[in-house]
Amino acid sequence: MNALFTQQLTVLNAGLQSFADNITRAGGDAVALSWQPPAGGDREGGRVLASLLNHPQIEAANEQAMAQYLAAQPMLVDVMRAGEAIPALDKHKRILHAGPPIAWNDMCGPVQGAILGAILYEQWADTLEQAQALIEQGEVSFEPCHHYDAVAPMAGIISRSMPLWVVENTENSQRVFSNFNEGLGKVLRFGANGDGVIEHLQWMGTELAEAMKAMLAESGPIELKPIMAQALHMGDEVHNRNIAATGLLMKQLLPALLSTALPVEQIQRAIRFITANDHFFLNLSMAACKSMLKAAEGVPGSTMVTVMARNGVNFGIRLSGTGDTWFQAPANPVDGLFFPGYGVDDAAADLGDSAITETAGVGGFAMASSPAIVKFVGGTPADATQNSRSMQRVTIGSNPAFTLPALNFAPTAAGIDARKVLDSSVLPIINTGIAHKQAGVGQIGAGITTAPMSCFVDALSALARQISR
Template identity: 65%
Template sequence: MKDLFSTDLNVVNVGLASFAANIGRVGGAYTDLRWQPPALADIETGLDLARLTGHPAVEAANAEAHRRYISAQPVLTGVALARTVIPGLTERRILHAGPPIEWHDMCGPVKGAIAGAILYEGWADDLESAEALARDGSVALEPCHQHGAVGPMAGIISPSMPVFVVRNSAGENTAYSNFNEGLGKVLRFGANGPAVLDRLRWLGTEFFSSLSAGLAQLGDLDLKPLIAQALHMGDECHNRNVAATGLLLKRLVPALLAADLDGAALRRSVDFIAGNDHFFLNLSMAACKAMLDSARDIPNSSMCVAMARNGVNFGIQVSGTGDRWFQAPANRVEGLFFPGYGIDDAAADLGDSAITETAGIGGFAMAAAPAIVQFVGGTAADATENSRRMQAITIGRNPAFTLPALNFGATAGGIDVRKVADTGILPVINTGIAHRAAGVGQIGAGLTTAPALCFNQAVEALASDVIEAVAA
């Protein structure tokens, strides 16, 4: 001991940073390790995590899940009315974003959007009657993810709405998403006035016909290369889709011209896409859904295949645990607010668009889009650091999506619920902020994270399943 204290020491501090700071104040050298107990210090979850860590069955299952996710090839095959292609979307059924939730528990924007969809379908003549139908169960309300679909913010898809059809050409699964309405007073933020419904009717008639004709001329469109190119042009394909929308329009315009459409209808359709920088978002979401659904239902896999929010709860689904949802209260979004609004005006985290982060883009690819910080807050260095940090919680990387700012390194892909619970590093999500009241619309944008409790629940459930399978 005497010899120890007669030499120059470099103290390794684990715990309160103030202990290390005291050593530094007297001129000592120290290394401060930021460490916290895994699994929110829950002993039982920690034991389950230990059982799953390095488990051969889990490692093999994850390798297969990640292989399928990497191999998936999302292809836009066309557009269709939702009731004709989405399994189970029958009359008097509306799909919404996030995990399951009852009408009386829903947030304002989702309730407003559902009421607007009921008016759009003609099931009611006024908002009061529309809300009554939803409240008494006359209209079934179910998550988009339950039907192979995704939608941003409120995420509403009703039977007569048009949807993109995205098929995984390397597998057998298909994903769907609604059309992006643009910004302002739109259904996805809970607006349901006459102008909103008129726009929806135009999207479902003239625009739908024009786009359908153009895509018939274009043929199948591979979305993965388009997303990869957009990442090299400053998008992260969640909150910034400027390049991706431009690339899509570049492909669509010649096809629309070849379709020999009415000139006025063609002009209105092209103007709409060109004026909506977020138009590609819904395609990005459907592509990510198609990639992740290909990795579903692999027994023992700890890979997260969905993250979704309904403005009240945040839910995740895991490949090895089937269709079960693991839920916790949705976090608030910290970011930049439009003038006149603040955090007290905001709804909690909302929408299916976190499917982009689940697939390794969006917040996971912020290093590709330094300009996004002007919209969501932070600095360009923060954006790059977020992309680096996410590498600690994934099974591997996605070589199809590379980030110039990281020397063209691949994005982190395939969230491993074990690693999230173990490290305490939570998936970062960049997102729009909706007003908590229906119809006000977007009031800002920012960053949030998935709640840690969801991943604890998933670890517990997966450990139970793995132990039972081994015992059997």
């Protein structure tokens, strides 16, 4: 013992960094471990976690869900009117919105503005006042896009006359849907609903949709995973940055589009719109990710997260093993960069279905491939790389289809395991746009946010009850 205290001490410190700092100042060496109590210190979460760790049924279920996710092959196969693709939209005045379920009176400004715009677009009303009256009379119903295997970004809305991308998983013939990306500026997905917005939607639903459908008839189905994989090697993370992916899509689009019998002027307008919209591929990226994750749904006992989505008020998740049940909590704030003239007080809470990209292992999970994204969302290239590394702590495995050059072509972390989120107290990272809280103002910034811990605690508690029956 006396000899021990005459030697240079090296201390392993688990807990507060300040303890290690004090040892260093006193002349010792300290190695600080990044450790937090499980479930962020939530007692119920810790108890549930203990009952589910190393559980044979869960391990087998997660292996199955992960294998089904990895095997999925999403292909762009068609363009359809929403009411045709989702017949429930033709039967009633029903509008689909991004995020988990929410009542009209609880919705944020951009979602309400987008819904009012969709009512005008559908010609169910002639004015915003009439549209509001329809809602108050109970004539219009609302459901999440995810309830119909669809996704939409930001205050994304799908109504019966809108065109949808149709993406099919060739492994099991399951189909998912996404709306078209409108571009930037005054657009419906930020709650804008003026005459120009409606006219643009009408052009997309007729002329652009016709061009895209004719293009696919010429080209045949388009594989989406290879486009995403190559884009990751070209500086995209296929959520907030889709410049490379849109360009790669254009390489396949243009020859087929030019081979159609459509009028030259119509083709030119379509090309001008797509080439001016760096986010054109985003909605296809989301649909591809939804397709891969849908393949993993419904595996009894699986703790794999298959949906993360936000409605501007709440954040919601679903697990493979708990089916269609949502687990919600207030959305966490977004830490990011604001456009000049805007700040935190102007922002809506986190918003949109686009977190399906992170759920599938890209977006924020693949930030190491997109160092330029930090100019948009904040931080440094080193932060982007660290974000990708940290997500390895909360996933079942990785996706060899998507590799990151900055990490020596390591595959992206994929298959969020709700147990690992609780065990590590590391929350899934999402890079996201920031919408103004008032309808129609538009995007006012971008940044980084995380999923709320309580969603994962509630989801695992529900799964534990199922398993114990």
